[in-house]
Amino acid sequence: MLKYIGTRFALMLPALFGVAVLTFVMLRILPGDVVAARMLAETGQAPPALVAQERERLGLNKPLPAQFLDWMVGMVKGDFGVSMWTNRPISEEIGIRLGLSLQVAVMATLIAVLVAIPLGTLSALFRNSLLDYFVRLITIAGLAVPSFWLGMLMILGLLTLFRWSPPVTYTPFLTDPVGNMAQLIWPALAVGYRYAAVVARMVRSSVIEVLREDYIRTARAKGVFERLVISRHALRNALLPAITVIGLEFAFLIGGLVVTEQVFNLNGIGRLFVEAVARHDFTMIQALVMLTAVLFAIANLAVDICYGIFDPRLRTK
């Protein structure tokens, strides 16, 4: 098992390196001069003397390969450079916000998994029943309803029903766990709905597919209890594709948070990203794009490890 994890981890590194090259190329070469572009966007003018001074300060006057090397060496050491907008170290700016976003992401995942797996399974077992139609309807709606609108409706509902609105200032989990949960459960639900819908659809279709397999018929024919057929034979196999979706969607939650954090006035990674884009803060965008790629790689690794646990064939190969 350890060897299997080791191989998976080793495979992750070249992929991440490729993403780093791609990110660097996208942000440094395509737009021409980022400093002038930012100054033009911010103030409408870009005096050459000022541009040269900024380029010197940000290390942008070095040749591109040297810049890339600097960036890579910095990242390995945990130093992402400084923000072009606030002038503060990027790792610090991300560090104070990452906890909040990750907490919402983990809560959304828990909600999605706890709701989607039972619902998807039931929907598949009782195909074309009233429950199945209901699940299919709410899951297909989940793909269409924008999470930020759902968030606004939640705030509106809480206000009219309970005269309570989520607080504007952030309460850390350690100082007040209940207040923290009461605040973050709503954004987690707003992004979790879509997530749950995607996972439930996947679980439903893969359970339906597995139930057609020969080994299910064999198990039933030799008289295994139906409950065991479902839990041991069907679910164990049907959950593998669901795990992939759960992992990939977790990595993509940062996308959902980009808009949802805005609605709930949360100062997380998504908000930082929107601000960086609005202010043409290219060093920050570069770091955040890299962060999403790293999250994706980690989620992929976790999925691979889960596969290794659930499917012994993969370990021995």
Place this chain on the structure above:
Amino acid sequence: MRRAVSLFVDFVRSQPLGIVSLVAVLVMVGCAIFAEQVAAFDPEAIDFAAMLSAPGAEHPLGTDAFGRDILSRLIYGARTALAIGVLSSFIGCTLGGAIGLASAFFGGKVDLVAQRLIDMLLSFPIIVLALVVVALGGKFIIAGIDVNLILAIAVPTVPRAARVIRAAALSVREMPYVDAARAAGYSDWRIILRHMAPNVTAPYLILFTAYIAQAILLEASLSFLGLGVAEPKPAWGLMLSGTSANFYQEAPWMILFPGLAISLAVFAFNLFGDALRDWLDPKLKT
């Protein structure tokens, strides 16, 4: 013509849900094309006398903080959403499709490089890629349409379309007629365009409709964040931001209807795409 009618009858018979979604899509298209005739008010006309009025006889869906008629803004918003949705989905799917076709046809190193690039692009959430493009470009407005916004929405669909079209094109490449074309001495590009492309139209059409839904949702998100369509142009996502965010407790209709419009439009295009997929190719899974 008769063939078209019989095809349509077949679609109606086999895809009842598809026809419901088609009607919804057509209503939206109708609103977008005939906005001037359908809407009772100018979507940008400010009327402070009617500020924040509740839904009633004069304004069926109420007015916003500037006294603008919400129904009229929704109708004109359909034009914005469809123009951006259709254009960006078309650009993204066509570009992706071309990459997928070339990748499948040439194989070897071209395929390997293209696939690695696509894998990398697929490791970013859709909105992250779109935001990067928004940040890179300025605003280029041609005929009232922000070209950079359309590109930003099109870029994330490119790798996804490329992967699906490549998979379909790989089996087309093995067909005897492709060998025959090659034996006849046709150029690579002629084979790709005249012999392979027509045979991946089914997955292309499915992708195109499905990504219109995606594009409408993405445009709404970007406009909501203030990085898409700009005021005073009517756009559904924009109607949920700005002043709506401040007044929606007193005037819930300001956020209720635009959100419903986004959801229904995305829902209809998704459903229509699904029906199209089941009808065109029951075996195809995207």
